[in-house]
Amino acid sequence: MARERLYLFDTTLRDGAQMNGVDFTLHDKLTIAKLLDDLGVDYIEGGYPGANPTDTEFFGEDRAFDATFTAFGMTRRPGRSTSNDPGLATLLDAKADAICFVAKSWDYHVRVALETTNEENLASIRDSVQAATAKGREALVDCEHFFDGYKANSAYALSCAKAAYEAGARWVVLCDTNGGTLPHEVEGIVEEVVKHVPGSHVGIHAHNDTEQAVANSLAAVRAGARQIQGTLNGLGERCGNANLISIIPTLKLKSEFADKFDIGVSDAKLKTLAQASHVLDEMLNRAPNRHAPYVGESAFATKAGIHASAILKEPETYEHVKPEVVGNQRKVLVSDQAGRSNVLSELERIGLSVDKSDPRIARLLDEVKEREAQGFAYEAADASFELLARRVLGRVPDYFQVEKFDVSVEQRINAVGQRVTVSMAVVKVQVGEETLISAAEGNGPVNALDVALRKDLGKYQKYIEGLELTDYRVRILNGGSEAVTRVLIESQDETGARWTTVGVSPNIIDASFQALMDSIVYKLVKSGAPA
Numbered sequence: 001m002a003r004e005r006l007y008l009f010d011t012t013l014r015d016g017a018q019m020n021g022v023d024f025t026l027h028d029k030l031t032i033a034k035l036l037d038d039l040g041v042d043y044i045e046g047g048y049p050g051a052n053p054t055d056t057e058f059f060g061e062d063r064a065f066d067a068t069f070t071a072f073g074m075t076r077r078p079g080r081s082t083s084n085d086p087g088l089a090t091l092l093d094a095k096a097d098a099i100c101f102v103a104k105s106w107d108y109h110v111r112v113a114l115e116t117t118n119e120e121n122l123a124s125i126r127d128s129v130q131a132a133t134a135k136g137r138e139a140l141v142d143c144e145h146f147f148d149g150y151k152a153n154s155a156y157a158l159s160c161a162k163a164a165y166e167a168g169a170r171w172v173v174l175c176d177t178n179g180g181t182l183p184h185e186v187e188g189i190v191e192e193v194v195k196h197v198p199g200s201h202v203g204i205h206a207h208n209d210t211e212q213a214v215a216n217s218l219a220a221v222r223a224g225a226r227q228i229q230g231t232l233n234g235l236g237e238r239c240g241n242a243n244l245i246s247i248i249p250t251l252k253l254k255s256e257f258a259d260k261f262d263i264g265v266s267d268a269k270l271k272t273l274a275q276a277s278h279v280l281d282e283m284l285n286r287a288p289n290r291h292a293p294y295v296g297e298s299a300f301a302t303k304a305g306i307h308a309s310a311i312l313k314e315p316e317t318y319e320h321v322k323p324e325v326v327g328n329q330r331k332v333l334v335s336d337q338a339g340r341s342n343v344l345s346e347l348e349r350i351g352l353s354v355d356k357s358d359p360r361i362a363r364l365l366d367e368v369k370e371r372e373a374q375g376f377a378y379e380a381a382d383a384s385f386e387l388l389a390r391r392v393l394g395r396v397p398d399y400f401q402v403e404k405f406d407v408s409v410e411q412r413i414n415a416v417g418q419r420v421t422v423s424m425a426v427v428k429v430q431v432g433e434e435t436l437i438s439a440a441e442g443n444g445p446v447n448a449l450d451v452a453l454r455k456d457l458g459k460y461q462k463y464i465e466g467l468e469l470t471d472y473r474v475r476i477l478n479g480g481s482e483a484v485t486r487v488l489i490e491s492q493d494e495t496g497a498r499w500t501t502v503g504v505s506p507n508i509i510d511a512s513f514q515a516l517m518d519s520i521v522y523k524l525v526k527s528g529a530p531a
Contacts, residue, residue: 006221006251006261009043009140009173009203009229010036010244012280013058014072016235017047021284026054028283035276036232037065040265041244045070045100050090059094068138071096075103075128075141078116082131092131098138098170101128105160105175106149118156122163129167139164140171142205147174147181150189158196165197171227172197176216179209179239183219190223203227206242208234213242218250221257232280233292245277246293253321267325274327287471287490294326301330301379343368343389350386352393364392374504375477375486381502383491383522384515390525397531399460399524401430402517405452407445407509425449431458446472446512453516463527464520466494474508489515493523 013029016022024032029046036044044067047055051073063069073091076082091099103125104110110121125141132139141164143149149157164172174193176186186204194202204220204227206213217228234243248265251257274295281288290297300323315322315330323330343365347354354361367388368378378385390396405427414420425448426439438455442448450469457464471490476483485508490500499522503514 003260003262004226006257006263007042007171007203007227008040008244008248008263008265009045009070009171009227010041010067010231011045011072011205011229011241012036012231012235014045014047015237015241016231018237019235019240022235024054026057029054029058031283032232032280033063033065033069035279037067038269039272039276040263040269041067042227042264043068043070043098045072046096048072049094049096050087056090059096062095068097069095070098070100070140072100072102075101075124076131078114078120078124082127088128088131092135092137096137098140099132100140100142100173101125101132102142102144103128103160103164104145104149105143105157106145107153107156108149109145118159122159125160125163126167129164129169133168139167139169140173140203141169142173142175144175145177147176147186147189148178150192151185154192158193161193161197165201170201171203172201173203173205173227173229174220174225175205176207176213177205179207179213181206181216182210183212183215186216187219187223190220190225194224199224200226203229204242205229207236207238208240208242209238211239213240214246214250217242217247218257221261233277233289235280245273245295248273249294249321249326253325270325271327294321295328299323300328346385347389350389352386352389352395354393360392364389367392371504375484376502376504377486377488378502380488381500381515381518383499384501384518387501387518387522387525396521396525397529399431399521399529399531400457402453402513403428403430403435405449405513407449409445423448425452427452427455429453429457431460434458445509446516449509449513450516453520457520460524460529463524463529467520467523468492469516469519470498472512477504485511487511487515489519491519491523497526 013024013032017024033044033046044065046058046069049056049059049071059071071091071094074087076085076088082088104114104121107118110116110118114121129139129141143160146157161172202225204217204225206216228247230242230244230247233245234240249270251261251263252270277295278288293299300319302318343361344356387396405425407425409421409423411421422441423445424441429436436456436458438452440448440451440455442451454464454467469489470492473488475486477486478484484504484506487503488500490498492498501515501518503511505511
C-alpha cells in the first residue's frame with residue numbers, strides 16, 4: 001500500500017530565534033539552513049524580512065536550497081490595500097519560494113489586538129494569500145491562536161481557515177499559540193477542520209507550554225493534518241516549540257506512522273540526527289541536553305546492574321529503538337549501582353579486552369563503589385572511569401608529575417583606577433628528567449590553573465595543543481563550611497571529540513585540579529603519546 005506524504009516545516013530560524021538567549025547572526029542562519037536542507041526537511045522558514053537587518057539580508061538574495069525557502073510576515077493591515085502596505089510589499093519582494101502569513105483566527109484577538117471587524121480580518125487573509133500567489137509564491141497561513149479561538153467561537157475560527165484555503169493557500173496551519181491545548185482536544189478539533197479544509201492542506205504548529213507539543217503534533221496527524229511545524233531541539237518562545245528532533249524519529253521508527261507515511265528524511269540522514277542536534281547546541285554555546293529523547297547522552301544509558309545484564313544479552317529488553325539508527329550509542333553506566341555486567345560492557349566499549357573472570361574486575365568494581373561513596377560520579381565522567389580502569393589494569397603510562405602548584409587571587413586597583421580581581425597560577429611539572437615551571441593568569445583561579453597546566457608539558461605539548469575546556473560544573477555534596485565539592489569538566493579536542501572528567505575534594509581548587517589532570521592524561525592516552 002502506498003504511503004502518504006507528510007511534510008516537515010522547520011521554523012528554528014524564525015520562531016526558534018524568539019527563545020530567550022538565542023540570537024542568530026547571518027552566518028548562523030546560513031549554517032543552520034544548510035544543516036536543515038541536508039537533513040531533508042521540506043520547508044525552511046528563514047525569518048521575517050523587514051523586521052531586522054539580519055533577516056532582511058538573509059532574504060536579500062536567492063538561496064540554493066532543495067527545501068522550500070519561506071519568509072514569514074503579517075497579512076495586510078486592516079484598512080489598507082495590498083498595494084499600500086509596506087510590510088506586505090517587503091514580503092512580496094523577498095527572495096523566497098513561499099510566504100507564511102500569520103493571521104488572527106480568534107475573534108477576541110481580532111477585536112482587541114487588531115481593533116478591526118471579523119469580516120475585515122477575513123478579507124485581509126484572502127487578499128494577502130491572493131497577492132502572494134499572484135507573485136508566483138506558495139502561500140501558507142498560520143492561523144494564530146486557532147485552538148483557543150475554536151473553543152471560543154468555532155464558526156469564526158473555521159471561517160478563517162476556509163478563507164485562507166479558498167483564496168489559494170497551499171497550507172492552512174492550525175496554531176496552538178498559547179500552548180495550552182491538550183492532545184485529545186487537538187485531535188478532536190483537527191478532525192472537524194478537515195471536514196472543511198482537506199487534510200492534505202492542513203498543518204499543525206504546537207507550542208510546548210504543557211510539555212505536549214510533540215504529542216499534540218502527532219495527534220493532529222492522526223486526525224488528518226499532513227504538515228508538522230517545529231524546531232530543532234524544540235527552540236522557541238517561552239517553553240519552546242514542537243521538537244522536530246523527537247518528531248522525526250517517531251515518524252520514521254514507530255509503526256503507527258512509519259507504515260502509513262513517508263517524510264523527506266532518509267534512513268541515512270536519520271543517522272545524522274544526533275549530530276544535527278549537537279551542532280545547534282554548539283552554535284548556541286550550550287551543553288546538549290543529556291536526557292533528550294533519541295539523541296541525548298542518557299537516551300540509551302543504563303545504570304542498574306540487572307538492566308545492564310539483560311541489555312548485554314538482548315538490547316531490545318530495555319531499548320525501544322536501536323541507538324545507532326538516530327546516530328546515538330548505547331551506554332552501560334558504571335556507578336555505585338553497577339554490577340559486573342556494567343563494568344564489562346564499558347570496558348568492551350572503550351576497547352579494553354579483559355577476561356570476565358579476571359579478579360581485577362571485582363577490584364575495579366569495588367574501587368568504583370568506594371570512590372562514588374566519597375562523591376565521585378563516573379556515570380557522568382566517562383574519561384575518568386576509563387583512566388581508573390586503565391590504572392587498575394596497569395595500562396596508564398606515567399607521563400608527567402605535578403610536583404606542586406600555587407594559585408592566588410588578588411584584588412587591586414588597575415592603571416585606570418578600576419578595582420579588578422586577578423587570578424594567577426604557577427605549576428611545577430616533572431617530565432622525565434626535565435623540570436618545567438609555568439605561570440598564567442586566568443578568568444578565575446580554575447581557568448588560571450588550567451592555562452598554566454597546559455602551557456608547557458615539554459615533549460607532550462604537541463599532543464594537547466588542540467585541547468580546550470568547554471564546560472565546568474560544580475556541585476556541593478553536603479552543607480556547611482566543610483562541604484565536599486564535586487567538579488565535572490567537559491573537554492574537547494581538535495577533532496571535535498568530547499569527554500568528561502571528575503574531581504572530588506573539600507577544596508574546590510583541588511577538585512578542579514583532579515578533573516583537569518584526568519582530562520590532560522586522557523587526551524595523551526587517546527593520542528597514543530609515548531611514555
